[in-house]
Amino acid sequence: MKRIGILTSGGDAPGMNAAIRAVTRTAISHGLEVFGIRYGFAGLVAGDFSPLTAEDVDHTINLGGTILYSARYPEMAQEEVQQKAVEQLKKHGIDAVIVIGGDGSYHGALALTRHGINSIGLPGTIDNDIPYTDYTIGYDTACETAMDAIDKIRDTASSHHRVFVVNVMGRECGDIAMRVGVASGADAIVIPERPYDVKEIAESLKRSFAKGKDHGIIVLAEGAMSADKFKDELLKYGDFDARANVLAHMQRGGRPTVEDRVNATKMGNYAVKLLLEGKGGLAVGFENNELSTHDILDLFDGKHEGDYALLDLNKDMTK
Amino acid sequence: MKRIGILTSGGDAPGMNAAIRAVTRTAISHGLEVFGIRYGFAGLVAGDFSPLTAEDVDHTINLGGTILYSARYPEMAQEEVQQKAVEQLKKHGIDAVIVIGGDGSYHGALALTRHGINSIGLPGTIDNDIPYTDYTIGYDTACETAMDAIDKIRDTASSHHRVFVVNVMGRECGDIAMRVGVASGADAIVIPERPYDVKEIAESLKRSFAKGKDHGIIVLAEGAMSADKFKDELLKYGDFDARANVLAHMQRGGRPTVEDRVNATKMGNYAVKLLLEGKGGLAVGFENNELSTHDILDLFDGKHEGDYALLDLNKDMTK
Amino acid sequence: MKRIGILTSGGDAPGMNAAIRAVTRTAISHGLEVFGIRYGFAGLVAGDFSPLTAEDVDHTINLGGTILYSARYPEMAQEEVQQKAVEQLKKHGIDAVIVIGGDGSYHGALALTRHGINSIGLPGTIDNDIPYTDYTIGYDTACETAMDAIDKIRDTASSHHRVFVVNVMGRECGDIAMRVGVASGADAIVIPERPYDVKEIAESLKRSFAKGKDHGIIVLAEGAMSADKFKDELLKYGDFDARANVLAHMQRGGRPTVEDRVNATKMGNYAVKLLLEGKGGLAVGFENNELSTHDILDLFDGKHEGDYALLDLNKDMTK
Amino acid sequence: MKRIGILTSGGDAPGMNAAIRAVTRTAISHGLEVFGIRYGFAGLVAGDFSPLTAEDVDHTINLGGTILYSARYPEMAQEEVQQKAVEQLKKHGIDAVIVIGGDGSYHGALALTRHGINSIGLPGTIDNDIPYTDYTIGYDTACETAMDAIDKIRDTASSHHRVFVVNVMGRECGDIAMRVGVASGADAIVIPERPYDVKEIAESLKRSFAKGKDHGIIVLAEGAMSADKFKDELLKYGDFDARANVLAHMQRGGRPTVEDRVNATKMGNYAVKLLLEGKGGLAVGFENNELSTHDILDLFDGKHEGDYALLDLNKDMTK
Structure with missing residues (x-):
């Protein structure tokens, strides 16, 4: 050779x-x-x-x-x-x-x-x-980029007592969502490989707000559901303010x-x-x-x- | 007092x-x-x-x-x-x-x-x-956050010879788009306060690719048009690969x-x-x-x- | 309990x-x-x-x-x-x-x-x-902080064709130096746990400059030697421009x-x-x-x- | 032409x-x-x-x-x-x-x-x-880099109730020190163009600690004095723990x-x-x-x- x-x-x-x-x-x-x-x-x-x-x-x-x-x-x-x-x-x-x-x-x-x-x-x-x-x-850089973005989103979520549903990449794989979710202190992590219950998540968010928490973050793997749809589902069970956010292609780049x-x-x-x-x-x-x-x-x-x-x-x- | x-x-x-x-x-x-x-x-x-x-x-x-x-x-x-x-x-x-x-x-x-x-x-x-x-x-932090994201997006745009239409915040005001556009080396900046010509932008991108440029970035103020719609318009005139990207709420937060x-x-x-x-x-x-x-x-x-x-x-x- | x-x-x-x-x-x-x-x-x-x-x-x-x-x-x-x-x-x-x-x-x-x-x-x-x-x-954050600093130092090293000896933390342990050294593309990594030969490092830097490389980075664990002393040793064998740099306490903090x-x-x-x-x-x-x-x-x-x-x-x- | x-x-x-x-x-x-x-x-x-x-x-x-x-x-x-x-x-x-x-x-x-x-x-x-x-x-990038480093240093300063004397660049000019000092919430800013009183700075730090502040940051322009010397001067008047820190060449590089x-x-x-x-x-x-x-x-x-x-x-x- x-x-x-x-x-x-x-x-x-x-x-x-x-x-x-x-x-x-x-x-x-x-x-x-x-x-x-x-x-x-x-x-x-x-x-x-x-x-x-x-x-x-x-x-x-x-x-x-x-x-x-x-x-x-x-x-x-x-x-x-x-x-x-x-x-x-x-x-x-x-x-x-x-x-x-x-x-x-x-x-x-x-x-x-x-x-x-x-x-x-x-x-x-x-x-x-x-x-x-x-x-x-x-994988590690993408997680870091997603977490950085969520750290920023948390600032505005807290200022307005809002819930953000943040869609992260990963295709059919929930690994980015799981690692970023734990690192971001997410209220819930939703991945395609495991079942999840939107109602239960909404209830848990309501309990958190009741205890004085000032924001909510859901980290959602793109393979599980669209952020918009998830947010709409969530709002069926919760009376809080919620927004959907798709981090998209920035996760693919960067140092x-x-x-x-x-x-x-x-x-x-x-x-x-x-x-x-x-x-x-x-x-x-x-x-x-x-x-x-x-x-x-x-x-x-x-x-x-x-x-x-x-x-x-x-x-x-x-x- | x-x-x-x-x-x-x-x-x-x-x-x-x-x-x-x-x-x-x-x-x-x-x-x-x-x-x-x-x-x-x-x-x-x-x-x-x-x-x-x-x-x-x-x-x-x-x-x-x-x-x-x-x-x-x-x-x-x-x-x-x-x-x-x-x-x-x-x-x-x-x-x-x-x-x-x-x-x-x-x-x-x-x-x-x-x-x-x-x-x-x-x-x-x-x-x-x-x-x-x-x-x-x-304003300055939001510009920095948007530029950082576009620097990352440019990596993946270049790797795949793609055009990205990146929607930045600003409501009816194009200031974020203009400053971030210049700082990101955008191929075009689109704001609501001034007319723009999608066809001309598409032609200019085609000329750039022909000269060997490996990517295209359009910075689009949210008040001008939706990123998806702009991308669709663009693709009427260009034969390149294009994606829409909305930076959204991360621009509101951060140190x-x-x-x-x-x-x-x-x-x-x-x-x-x-x-x-x-x-x-x-x-x-x-x-x-x-x-x-x-x-x-x-x-x-x-x-x-x-x-x-x-x-x-x-x-x-x-x- | x-x-x-x-x-x-x-x-x-x-x-x-x-x-x-x-x-x-x-x-x-x-x-x-x-x-x-x-x-x-x-x-x-x-x-x-x-x-x-x-x-x-x-x-x-x-x-x-x-x-x-x-x-x-x-x-x-x-x-x-x-x-x-x-x-x-x-x-x-x-x-x-x-x-x-x-x-x-x-x-x-x-x-x-x-x-x-x-x-x-x-x-x-x-x-x-x-x-x-x-x-x-x-450990991971400290490595990231040190690498970010060295990425910046490399810019100025390259602009002036300089060698930088960068002291990173770790007390008697070379782990930060090794990981950061590899991640920074260092020309040499010096740690207290293993022998090193300053003359050989200087020779290798000279060969690199001769082949057209525009800078040199030595990552030095604090337990091995002081950055100033190492730089002085290095200059006994090399005719290049060299500077010592101590990253110090910023490595202990940060998100x-x-x-x-x-x-x-x-x-x-x-x-x-x-x-x-x-x-x-x-x-x-x-x-x-x-x-x-x-x-x-x-x-x-x-x-x-x-x-x-x-x-x-x-x-x-x-x- | x-x-x-x-x-x-x-x-x-x-x-x-x-x-x-x-x-x-x-x-x-x-x-x-x-x-x-x-x-x-x-x-x-x-x-x-x-x-x-x-x-x-x-x-x-x-x-x-x-x-x-x-x-x-x-x-x-x-x-x-x-x-x-x-x-x-x-x-x-x-x-x-x-x-x-x-x-x-x-x-x-x-x-x-x-x-x-x-x-x-x-x-x-x-x-x-x-x-x-x-x-x-x-100038702006150098200020940002210095401020980022000081934000990190503040973490460790606070954890240990320490004072850090941070030397920033600028040669004979105090502009980086002034802007970074304000942005970092420094307890004192020392520049070569204006007189300063080390004893007064030490007294002010002591008052701050007495009121419950958990750290101290002095931003020192390199043209004013060496960080080590300033720290030693400071310790003549204060009984707190103090460290000197020189940010150096990283301030010259970076995106x-x-x-x-x-x-x-x-x-x-x-x-x-x-x-x-x-x-x-x-x-x-x-x-x-x-x-x-x-x-x-x-x-x-x-x-x-x-x-x-x-x-x-x-x-x-x-x-």
Whole structure:
């Protein structure tokens, strides 16, 4: 193996650049060449490649987004498209590829491996919804951004004795909502993976106001319900003032936190070492704070398990 | 004059606490007593008063929201309600009142003055929409919060070559949009006070993408159009990917900036000095960086003039 | 057990308030009463106690510092002082105590337990230097604050092609330096637990500048050497411009991160549950992301093990 | 005039990149070409020039530091060096130059103008110490950074009932100290331009502690005294615990605030327009919120006047 490629795929996430930097620097320090592939699998098939030096990734560890750009590219599921990708890689002398992205991107990584190009997948998504890992690159920054916003919203909620229903990202996964909810001192956390009772939440808010609390915060995972609808439901049972708030895309960007930079650096470094050992078709994760790998195939049957004990913890905080 | 009251009214804004602190400390250092009136004019009429000491406002200069709470209270327009307010003030020996709030709150301050209770109005609103002042308390923090959010959104816009239409607050006033638009390097700024041409904006975005720009940001004042509608209009003329984003209530909260803390402190200090000079019925402002006063009456006929040269400035940045 | 006490001891750390809140809310939700003990063990002996309600800890999860204040109190090592403490607790009907603080505070917690007052210790220090735990309350926020400062310093380092030697906190422990060093893309990380070679670091910086890098950052743990001395040593071998920078006490304060709020909440909740099970003399930690306990006695012989693999990881980033 | 040059000189300041961007975009939109001159006057003499396009300054408005790098270059005072600079400019067809920097850089700008190359100076320094302007590029961001740090320091000061003497930048100018002092609710502000009485400050702190205040903050301009010395002086008169803290170089970097981005954009835009009118030898400023110009010559005799009323204002806050 002399030359490896790296690409980012799916939604961008803070820390992707730290991972690109780690891959680049580690590979070069082990005598490999690195090519950046722009626009994910679309760029791979189109041959949008350019060499990455150690200097090219200077001043990138602190940047949100991805310097390699990203794109969704469902065409990669087709056999003939995969073959085109492999041809492009061979033409450029690239022996192996590291793919950073959400669950969709693992299919591409597996396809490349099956065509003889060893590929390693790194979990790059703010949603923390990948099986067999407790952590995905960008998750911590997204939580921090959401919490900062809620800290601000709480000021105005308190000044006016209002309830805010704050929709946070995460697609079908409630991890951002749970962690941000606990960190924000939310009155309730609503996620798609667990049942919830809007009436009970409204009653609990009424009790809080009666005891003198000056505001209410509901952290709502986007996969559970729309913020507007939830607010309307809530107002059926409560006589308080309530507003809906959708934090949206700001959660995807911004300077990555220490946690995301360090973890992305560890993962990028590890991925190169796996390639150096001749491995491919693997997904890297963190389990109980340790780097781990699983066959990508296993991920397709697997299911991400959130830390649902956070829901009980939060209930102890709001009784 | 021995005892003054202070209240916050209308939407809360970062820096209101700095103004409350400045009023309290200045008054006490000039031998006056201070009473905090909670929940704005509603609390004034209900007699929700309590003394404020210099120590009570410790650790508040850095807090968003208002420690006196706020409320909208249209009933204050009624003569009999105003009389009740005056009775409450007399009952508590309060000779004068400082009111911090948006344009609605000036009516209450004028009514009190007319009933013999000298009152001074301070412009407390993030919207910067008050006549005869270049600045309102909270405006700078709201701009900073909006710009921070757009800096994050730009990361994801760039990673995906997307256009974001970002709705910022300001009601019918475009000041937040203009200042944040320039600071964010927006491709276009849309405000209700000036005409705009969606087609022209779409064409300009297309030219930018053609020249290699990797993203587009439109900063849209909430008073101009909804973000969703603007995005839909835009997509009639452009073939790019576009998303709508509403920053909403987080702009109202958060730790105030240096500018808001210093200006609020100056204004609160000045308001007490005006009362000590026996003045009432005045609105305090900043004009060309200097503290100024106007009869509150003049404000009702006046019109806030934004710095519309910012629109031309921004065009020079995007041609 | 009907009534428990809580105190913070030693240096303050962001997240202590989240832990106090969690202890208070959990205890109350399980039918216990909670007393806040101010000024650590000094206040315990002086009887500076007051009841804490669920409402008292509203609006505290987001505050740095400790609402219970802290103090160093070496007198607590004396038997007669310990007896006085126990008398105070008995007088107030307090059956058990939760102590949040650095390693010094564990001695006090153990002494109380030996005198029949079950006590649980929570690791509250930014230094991350407690045995048998991978994490201490405040560590993440301190790292984030240090990294933010270094991100700013890097701007000016780059503009002037300078090297900055940045001293970060941690006493004899290099954990902050290692994590912040990796996250900041430092050219070198210097900690007291491992040997380092100033000449080699200087040579490596010269090579970087020769390859076109525009700045250098050394992250130096305070326990290793003073920043000034290190800078002077460095300049013996390098002809570049170098400055020393000490981040100091700002690392101890500030709004806690998501990580610190969530972990402090988990730990505070867990500590109450341990007391409810009749346990005492235990130190709570996180090991491999799981809550764990150890006899406090074991901590005195134990040694905190840092994640020294971060040093090798960083070398792969700078070769 | 067909082609202009731009350089940054002296210490870097946040917002310099916004000014570079504004100069570049404005010039191009008016049909001019722009050359970036790297490393200030040193690069000017060495001919370190490269063309700047509108795209080159994309993604720079939000960056601290200066993408053109900076350097101190006292040699520029020599006539023969100035002639060399002029030769380089003529060789590259550059007709006029915009210089962004501190007071030293105005000498270079004037020298160029005298040699027939119209030059305009923009005040780029965090210190706010330039005559005939109320504002310099970077001043607002530096104040914000210092205030943020002090907000964090206050947490630990309060937890331990300590006094912190915090040294902020500004060289011989007290503007940062005054504005940050008011914004931080400092107990005292010490600047080199006005007398101060350490004993009186100590007495006032003692009175505050006696009244129940839990901390003390002194904001000290670096030009007044060293923080360590001030702390030692203070402890001669007070029996409290006090620490010295030097914020140092982090104040020079970081993402610029809204204020700095907007003002730098206005100034860069205005400088190009002055050149288009055939003007040179001018320094741009903001006076009472309006763009203004003065002959650079006048600056050498002028003296920056700070807003010293802030000292009295702060006294009203601490009596």
